[in-house]
Amino acid sequence: MRLRAEYRVGPNLKFLGNLDMMHLLERALRRAEIPYRLTEGFNPHIKLSMGTVLPVGLWGENEYFDLELDEMAPQDFKNRINVVLPPDMQIKQCIAVPMQAASLMKTINTAQYDFILKPGQNAEYLVTSLLDCDKILVQSRGKNKQLLKDLRPGLYDMQVEPGDGFEVLAVMVSVNEPLNIRFDELLAVFAENGLKSENLLDFFRRGNYIREESKYYSPLEKV
Amino acid sequence: MKDRLFRDILPRVSKPVRYIGNEVNMIKKEWDQSHIKMVFAFPDVYEIGMSHIGGKILYGLINETTPHLMERSFAPWPDMEGLMRQENIPLYALESFRPLSDFDVVGFSLQYELSITNVLNMLDLGGIPVKSKERGPQDPIVIAGGPVVFNPEPFTDFFDAFLIGDGEEITVEFLDCLYKHRNLPREELLYLLASEIEGVYVPSLYTVAYREDGTLKEMRPIREGIPARVRKRLVHDLDNSYYPDQPIVPYMDIVHDRAVLEVMRGCQRACRFCHAGMVYRPLREKSVAVVKKQAEAQLKNTGFDEVSLASLSTLDYSGVNELVKHLVETYADKGIGVSLPSLRVDAFSIDLANEVQKVRKTTLTLAPEAGTQRLRDVINKNISEDDLFKAAESAFKSGWMGLKLYFMFGLPTETNEDLDGILDLLNRVKGIGNRYSHRPVQIRASLACFVPKAHTPFQWQSQATIAELDDKRQYMLKHKIKNVKVSFHDSHVSFLEGVLARGDRRLGDIIYLAWQKECKFDGWSEYFKFDTWMEAFANFKIDPAFYTRAREYGELFPWDVIATGASQAYLRLENERAKKGISTPDCRMADCVGCGVCPHFGLAPFHLPNQPVNLPADIMTENIKEEA
Numbered sequence: 148m149r150l151r152a153e154y155r156v157g158p159n160l161k162f163l164g165n166l167d168m169m170h171l172l173e174r175a176l177r178r179a180e181i182p183y184r185l186t187e188g189f190n191p192h193i194k195l196s197m198g199t200v201l202p203v204g205l206w207g208e209n210e211y212f213d214l215e216l217d218e219m220a221p222q223d224f225k226n227r228i229n230v231v232l233p234p235d236m237q238i239k240q241c242i243a244v245p246m247q248a249a250s251l252m253k254t255i256n257t258a259q260y261d262f263i264l265k266p267g268q269n270a271e272y273l274v275t276s277l278l279d280c281d282k283i284l285v286q287s288r289g290k291n292k293q294l295l296k297d298l299r300p301g302l303y304d305m306q307v308e309p310g311d312g313f314e315v316l317a318v319m320v321s322v323n324e325p326l327n328i329r330f331d332e333l334l335a336v337f338a339e340n341g342l343k344s345e346n347l348l349d350f351f352r353r354g355n356y357i358r359e360e361s362k363y364y365s366p367l368e369k370v
Numbered sequence: 371m372k373d374r375l376f377r378d379i380l381p382r383v384s385k386p387v388r389y390i391g392n393e394v395n396m397i398k399k400e401w402d403q404s405h406i407k408m409v410f411a412f413p414d415v416y417e418i419g420m421s422h423i424g425g426k427i428l429y430g431l432i433n434e435t436t437p438h439l440m441e442r443s444f445a446p447w448p449d450m451e452g453l454m455r456q457e458n459i460p461l462y463a464l465e466s467f468r469p470l471s472d473f474d475v476v477g478f479s480l481q482y483e484l485s486i487t488n489v490l491n492m493l494d495l496g497g498i499p500v501k502s503k504e505r506g507p508q509d510p511i512v513i514a515g516g517p518v519v520f521n522p523e524p525f526t527d528f529f530d531a532f533l534i535g536d537g538e539e540i541t542v543e544f545l546d547c548l549y550k551h552r553n554l555p556r557e558e559l560l561y562l563l564a565s566e567i568e569g570v571y572v573p574s575l576y577t578v579a580y581r582e583d584g585t586l587k588e589m590r591p592i593r594e595g596i597p598a599r600v601r602k603r604l605v606h607d608l609d610n611s612y613y614p615d616q617p618i619v620p621y622m623d624i625v626h627d628r629a630v631l632e633v634m635r636g637c638q639r640a641c642r643f644c645h646a647g648m649v650y651r652p653l654r655e656k657s658v659a660v661v662k663k664q665a666e667a668q669l670k671n672t673g674f675d676e677v678s679l680a681s682l683s684t685l686d687y688s689g690v691n692e693l694v695k696h697l698v699e700t701y702a703d704k705g706i707g708v709s710l711p712s713l714r715v716d717a718f719s720i721d722l723a724n725e726v727q728k729v730r731k732t733t734l735t736l737a738p739e740a741g742t743q744r745l746r747d748v749i750n751k752n753i754s755e756d757d758l759f760k761a762a763e764s765a766f767k768s769g770w771m772g773l774k775l776y777f778m779f780g781l782p783t784e785t786n787e788d789l790d791g792i793l794d795l796l797n798r799v800k801g802i803g804n805r806y807s808h809r810p811v812q813i814r815a816s817l818a819c820f821v822p823k824a825h826t827p828f829q830w831q832s833q834a835t836i837a838e839l840d841d842k843r844q845y846m847l848k849h850k851i852k853n854v855k856v857s858f859h860d861s862h863v864s865f866l867e868g869v870l871a872r873g874d875r876r877l878g879d880i881i882y883l884a885w886q887k888e889c890k891f892d893g894w895s896e897y898f899k900f901d902t903w904m905e906a907f908a909n910f911k912i913d914p915a916f917y918t919r920a921r922e923y924g925e926l927f928p929w930d931v932i933a934t935g936a937s938q939a940y941l942r943l944e945n946e947r948a949k950k951g952i953s954t955p956d957c958r959m960a961d962c963v964g965c966g967v968c969p970h971f972g973l974a975p976f977h978l979p980n981q982p983v984n985l986p987a988d989i990m991t992e993n994i995k996e997e998a
Contacts, residue, residue, distance in 0.1 A: 162386040162387050163387060174394070177675070185705045204386075349377070
């Protein structure tokens with residue numbers, strides 16, 4: 148069977164790279180004695196696919212992976228693996244999905260990044276002025292560093308939410324193909340628009356979504 | 371402080387995971403309820419320090435079985451150090467994020483002579499006076515253990531005490547004694563530790579005098595009850611000594627990213643250059659049943675996908691066949707592999723390597739050490755050309771595509787003929803490979819500079835100079851072989867290693883000055899600053915070559931204050947036999963060769979059954995034993 152899990156990566160693990168996360172999960176699968184399936188061939192590895200790559204330096208509330216395993220109730224899986232996972236990496240929910248379901252990598256096309264600001268940063272103004280732009284040009288931080296990238300078509304939404312002693316700037320952007328907006332590119336745009344780094348208390352990825360006709364679905368809702 | 375690190379510091383450094391702690395199986399004990407608070411300090415980066423078995427043993431032993439606590443700290447990479455100094459963040463332990471200066475004991479593991487500048491740097495970053503004599507009542511006791519402390523003399527300025535030998539034997543006693551006498555003044559405390567616990571060497575309790583020619587004249591304790599020679603501590607029974615069932619599982623890739631099982635300690639092959647082979651004698655094996663149990667526990671508690679059998683020469687472990695078969699049978703279908711760290715040069719080793727590596731056959735590593743039979747006899751590396759060719763044949767026949775061969779150069783009595791011998795061996799091994807493979811096989815040779823080490827039969831030998839080594843290198847590079855890559859260790863690094871390996875107390879000033887001139891990570895070529903070191907020697911008008919010279923029998927050595935159990939007479943005899951090019955058998959397969967270690971520690975010699983080899987007539991064990 149194939150299982151899809153939604154998990155949280157807490158701030159203590161925000162410096163782990165994608166390979167580190169994978170090793171952490173694989174080792175937990177072995178410790179919990181989950182009946183995972185292995186690939187065929189000379190160098191067998193666990194059929195685990197990380198749907199989302201959490202960038203180094205970022206923690207995440209809702210990340211996803213798919214795992215192939217022998218029959219097992221999703222609830223049992225969750226209970227067994229959460230015991231051996233560190234407190235800062237916990238499965239929140241998981242469901243069985245059809246074996247032929249499209250991969251997470253292919254379907255996830257949107258991410259929400261939350262930036263926690265000190266109050267009084269005039270975040271509302273930042274939101275309106277950015278959303279009013281026709282183009283938001285930024286030097287790409289991805290593979291092609293020469294590229295001047297226009298973020299505007301992938302900047303779906305920005306909202307300011309009040310908090311207790313802080314404000315949350317929530318940004319919904321396109322990821323993966325055709326336009327991948329990175330969180331550090333957003334940081335660069337904010338800096339250009341006058342947001343000082345000492346006024347930025349924290350940032351993380353709130354979630355990963357499948358966007359269809361301006362609606363957002365979680366990868367557990369839309370398989 | 372953790373908040374500041376995570377918010378302001380770590381996002382700006384390379385490999386931040388080195389500094390976050392909190393790994394799976396980390397043990398964080400209650401600070402206030404623990405007796406002695408000790409930090410295990412490793413003077414290199416996290417991924418190297420976390421690969422070290424000794425540290426894993428001590429960490430589990432202290433935290434799980436005693437009322438004391440042990441945390442960990444590693445050398446920060448220079449980018450992190452720079453930020454820490456700039457932002458006033460002291461070097462901290464990964465469990466509690468407390469600065470090193472908060473601990474009662476800071477214990478360094480010295481695995482390599484050149485890591486000493488990192489020790490100084492870590493103390494300084496941790497808010498502890500670098501020199502022992504400058505530490506006061508509030509400062510931690512700074513100690514060291516590991517193979518390097520079998521000659522502790524060059525490092526005496528920086529440590530309050532050295533713990534000699536197997537750490538699990540001595541560390542708990544040390545901490546217990548410290549706790550019992552915690553209210554005594556520092557000086558009295560150190561005296562008590564040195565007088566009550568065997569294996570504790572407190573250098574400030576000894577006086578040293580030199581002759582006019584610079585050699586040691588005398589070294590003796592200045593107080594009653596302090597041993598003239600400090601004997602190493604030894605685990606007698608590995609089966610019943612502590613071994614961790616749930617070691618820490620790092621988040622990042624480390625050098626040895628797997629469950630590591632120590633199958634035996636010590637080696638009796640008696641290679642005459644080998645420091646570990648001498649100081650860790652005698653050989654002690656774990657039983658197969660115990661290793662099986664430890665493998666099961668470690669795999670269950672860590673989730674590693676690989677298990678490795680560690681020792682100085684794992685293929686010599688008497689249960690290796692049974693154990694490897696068991697591990698492969700039990701774990702292969704779970705996707706868990708077995709690895710053997712060091713192979714012996716023979717066909718049996720290759721067969722076993724095939725057993726565990728049914729998969730990608732990339733490169734095998736073998737260590738013939740020298741290019742001619744004559745020179746292998748000199749260094750007592752008991753393998754023949756025939757063994758090597760059979761090993762190579764067996765490897766290529768079963769599909770390996772590459773072979774890596776380790777040699778040393780600059781060995782005693784070495785001539786150009788021996789260097790030619792290396793090239794000849796490489797050529798012939800390549801020929802064997804090409805007979806069995808369609809594609810050209812890759813042969814790589816790595817040549818290390820021979821460094822004479824304390825407590826070995828070659829402690830009297832001179833070390834080849836940098837110029838001599840460079841000539842030898844040039845000579846070998848003149849004869850390039852297609853598809854054979856030969857690489858050489860840096861002779862400058864080896865020179866400094868040789869100076870420290872047989873150095874004395876006068877080197878303390880030089881180490882201190884080199885560190886002040888920002889020498890650190892000397893074992894990393896990108897940071898090694900040879901000229902700075904030479905300036906430091908010049909500043910104190912000390913000729914470093916004094917320490918790499920040949921030495922006379924009868925010269926008193928700085929490391930004579932440490933006893934390994936091996937007798938001087940045995941070492942001398944082995945050195946003489948080397949000069950004559952006569953080899954000595956492995957005493958597991960022959961009668962006792964009389965090194966003196968077993969009787970010294972009241973152990974029965976370890977022999978393998980049914981493999982009688984006659985001892986050469988000139989080894990008169992009884993005589994040696996008497997002298998010892």
